[in-house]
Amino acid sequence: MPSGARRFAGTxxxxxxxxxxxxxxxxxxxxxxxxxxxxxxxxYTGYISTLDWDGLSPDAESVGLGNYREMLADPVFWTALRHxxxxxxxxxxxxTVLGFTLAAIMHSGVKFPTLHKVIIFxxxxxxxxxxAPVFRLYFADDGMINDILRGVGLGGLAxxxxxxxxxxxxxxxxxxxxxxxxxxxxLYYAAMTQIQPELxxxxxxxxxxxxxxxxxxxxxxxxxxxxxxxxxxxIGTLKTFDIPHLVTDGGPHRxxxxxxxxxxxxxxxxxxxxxxxxxxxxxxxxxxVGAVVIGRTNRARAGA
Amino acid sequence: xxxxxxxxxxxxxxVLQVVxxxxxxxxxxxxxxxxxxxxxxxxxxxxxxxxxxGVIPTFFKNSILLSLGVIVLVYAGSMTAAFGFAKxxxxxxxxxxxxxxxxLTLPEVVLLSxxxxxxxxxxxxxxxxxxxxxxxxxxxxxxxxLARNYVAGVPSDLMDASRIDGANLVQVFWYVIVxxxxxxxxxxxxxxxxxxxxxYLLPLVxxxxxxxxxxxxxxxxxxxxxxxxxxxxLAAAVMAxxxxxxxxxxVQKHFERGLSAGALK
Numbered sequence: 001m002p003s004g005a006r007r008f009a010g011t012x013x014x015x016x017x018x019x020x021x022x023x024x025x026x027x028x029x030x031x032x033x034x035x036x037x038x039x040x041x042x043x044y045t046g047y048i049s050t051l052d053w054d055g056l057s058p059d060a061e062s063v064g065l066g067n068y069r070e071m072l073a074d075p076v077f078w079t080a081l082r083h084x085x086x087x088x089x090x091x092x093x094x095x096t097v098l099g100f101t102l103a104a105i106m107h108s109g110v111k112f113p114t115l116h117k118v119i120i121f122x123x124x125x126x127x128x129x130x131x132a133p134v135f136r137l138y139f140a141d142d143g144m145i146n147d148i149l150r151g152v153g154l155g156g157l158a159x160x161x162x163x164x165x166x167x168x169x170x171x172x173x174x175x176x177x178x179x180x181x182x183x184x185x186x187l188y189y190a191a192m193t194q195i196q197p198e199l200x201x202x203x204x205x206x207x208x209x210x211x212x213x214x215x216x217x218x219x220x221x222x223x224x225x226x227x228x229x230x231x232x233x234x235i236g237t238l239k240t241f242d243i244p245h246l247v248t249d250g251g252p253h254r255x256x257x258x259x260x261x262x263x264x265x266x267x268x269x270x271x272x273x274x275x276x277x278x279x280x281x282x283x284x285x286x287x288x289v290g291a292v293v294i295g296r297t298n299r300a301r302a303g304a
Numbered sequence: 305x306x307x308x309x310x311x312x313x314x315x316x317x318x319v320l321q322v323v324x325x326x327x328x329x330x331x332x333x334x335x336x337x338x339x340x341x342x343x344x345x346x347x348x349x350x351x352x353x354x355x356x357x358g359v360i361p362t363f364f365k366n367s368i369l370l371s372l373g374v375i376v377l378v379y380a381g382s383m384t385a386a387f388g389f390a391k392x393x394x395x396x397x398x399x400x401x402x403x404x405x406x407x408l409t410l411p412e413v414v415l416l417s418x419x420x421x422x423x424x425x426x427x428x429x430x431x432x433x434x435x436x437x438x439x440x441x442x443x444x445x446x447x448x449x450l451a452r453n454y455v456a457g458v459p460s461d462l463m464d465a466s467r468i469d470g471a472n473l474v475q476v477f478w479y480v481i482v483x484x485x486x487x488x489x490x491x492x493x494x495x496x497x498x499x500x501x502x503x504y505l506l507p508l509v510x511x512x513x514x515x516x517x518x519x520x521x522x523x524x525x526x527x528x529x530x531x532x533x534x535x536x537x538l539a540a541a542v543m544a545x546x547x548x549x550x551x552x553x554x555v556q557k558h559f560e561r562g563l564s565a566g567a568l569k
Contacts, residue, residue, distance in 0.1 A: 021473055023392025030381035030444055031400050037441040038407045044418035055421060098327070105324050108309035110317075116328050117560075118553060123331060125552040127502035129520035130544045133527075133537045134338040144337045178331060186560055192308055200308070210309045218308055239411040242504045246523075260413045268509060273417045280414040287409035 049277035067278035080259045087173060088237040092230060094177045099184025104214060107192050121182030132246035139171050165255040168248050172256055175243055187225050195221040227298040234290045238283060259283045341538035350539035359525060360543060367518040370432050371500040377440035378447050378496045386451030387481050404445045412505050434510035439500055447492045454488035455481060490558050501548060519544045
């Protein structure tokens with residue numbers, strides 16, 4: 001075999017694969033950039049989290065784990081965590097039900113599929129920062145939600161949704177569901193094209209109704225997508241910043257405070273960088289642990 | 305494939321179509337509200353007033369430069385890495401791969417303090433680089449994941465053949481990989497474009513100078529200019545949103561395929 005004819009990956013032969021060209025130089029640029037940049041920043045954050053520092057003054061005082069102790073005793077930290085958990089549970093269920101339902105309907109020969117797709121997906125491409133002022137108006141006393149409620153005779157329910165501590169968080173959940181249904185829909189739609197036609201046909205022959213076919217064949221067939229979306233939305237919820245920062249600024253009375261908005265408030269606005277860094281470290285650990293746990297649960301269930 | 309829901313009767317078909325319409329309409333309402341708000345008061349004049357402040361072109365120009373910078377870095381980094389990961393021999397390959405993928409969990413807000421300190425030291429603070437570099441680093445892992453799956457599907461025979469013809473690795477990459485990966489490349493470009501165009505937190509913190517700010521900071525700029533005039537703020541929001549919507553509708557097919565390509569193997 002001529003020396004130029006070395007085999008690439010995908011070959012089954014071990015002897016051949018050993019003389020494949022070395023790919024290290026090809027992955028190094030991306031690897032060094034990502035790992036160098038991000039791991040440096042994370043490491044630095046870990047270091048800052050042991051300081052009592054405003055980010056500018058030369059005399060940063062080392063406080064060891066002091067910031068972490070302060071965090072455990074900080075009610076706002078726990079409030080933000082609780083909001084994150086509730087927010088994730090509600091938006092994930094909402095998005096999954098809505099995205100799955102829409103995908104199933106669109107796979108059933110309805111008219112104007114592209115029009116509906118574009119309408120449902122457009123919110124996903126719009127910047128939350130651009131839409132934030134719209135939503136402040138949308139949920140306001142004289143906004144569209146209240147106009148509609150009054151129009152259908154439910155004026156008694158009308159209220160300034162974002163100014164009420166009981167309804168501000170649910171309003172943000174609605175915004176999030178509005179924004180991301182498009183992605184859920186597209187991914188479920190794609191997953192449904194992968195379901196084996198024979199399975200569905202067999203179900204039809206057994207005279208299984210649509211709902212039974214959905215529940216016993218289509219839904220399990222989309223499991224991989226559901227798990228990926230659970231992970232994505234978990235990390236996404238932990239990262240939540242733009243919407244609560246711009247629409248409600250964490251209020252009223254911290255009713256919409258998340259870890260992201262709290263870190264920004266403490267670190268950038270109050271220049272308490274050490275404490276913000278400690279919060280950041282916890283946020284990152286939660287994201288990694290959450291992703292691993294969801295991934296594991298999936299594998300365990302798939303094996304059972 | 306057969307239809308997921310089997311609806312034979314005409315009446316049931318109509319019901320399904322109506323249900324779909326009812327589920328779709330709520331997605332339009334905020335957009336209707338946006339336009340309604342932007343046109344209230346002095347109507348279309350709101351747009352004229354916003355345009356005449358003269359800042360819109362600057363903000364757009366910066367957003368374009370920012371997105372281009374991120375796309376170039378992400379494209380170059382992800383395609384070369386995908387070639388290495390999918391087709392070449394790398395000792396401990398999966399370790400490198402997972403070290404990159406872990407970065408997918410990294411929230412932007414974690415980067416603020418260290419980058420703030422570092423960028424001031426390197427005199428990058430208040431330049432577009434301060435946003436381009438972290439955005440590219442944050443988006444590369446997912447792009448590498450997408451590209452690796454795709455490159456793995458390119459037949460190795462093609463590469464073997466060009467190697468036999470005496471091509472070196474750079475030529476193989478340039479004449480075989482690059483042309484054959486255009487679909488995933490355009491998906492990566494579109495995803496990266498949307499994420500960079502829509503990024504808010506990093507520009508908010510690292511771009512203080514008005515001449516360097518980007519479109520996601522437009523509403524805030526107008527909140528500063530016209531505290532009580534919501535119509536101007538919404539007119540600015542409409543102007544920021546239009547190019548995004550047009551771009552999406554224009555590449556809708558690519559976009560959908562790209563997203564699905566990442567989800568399905």
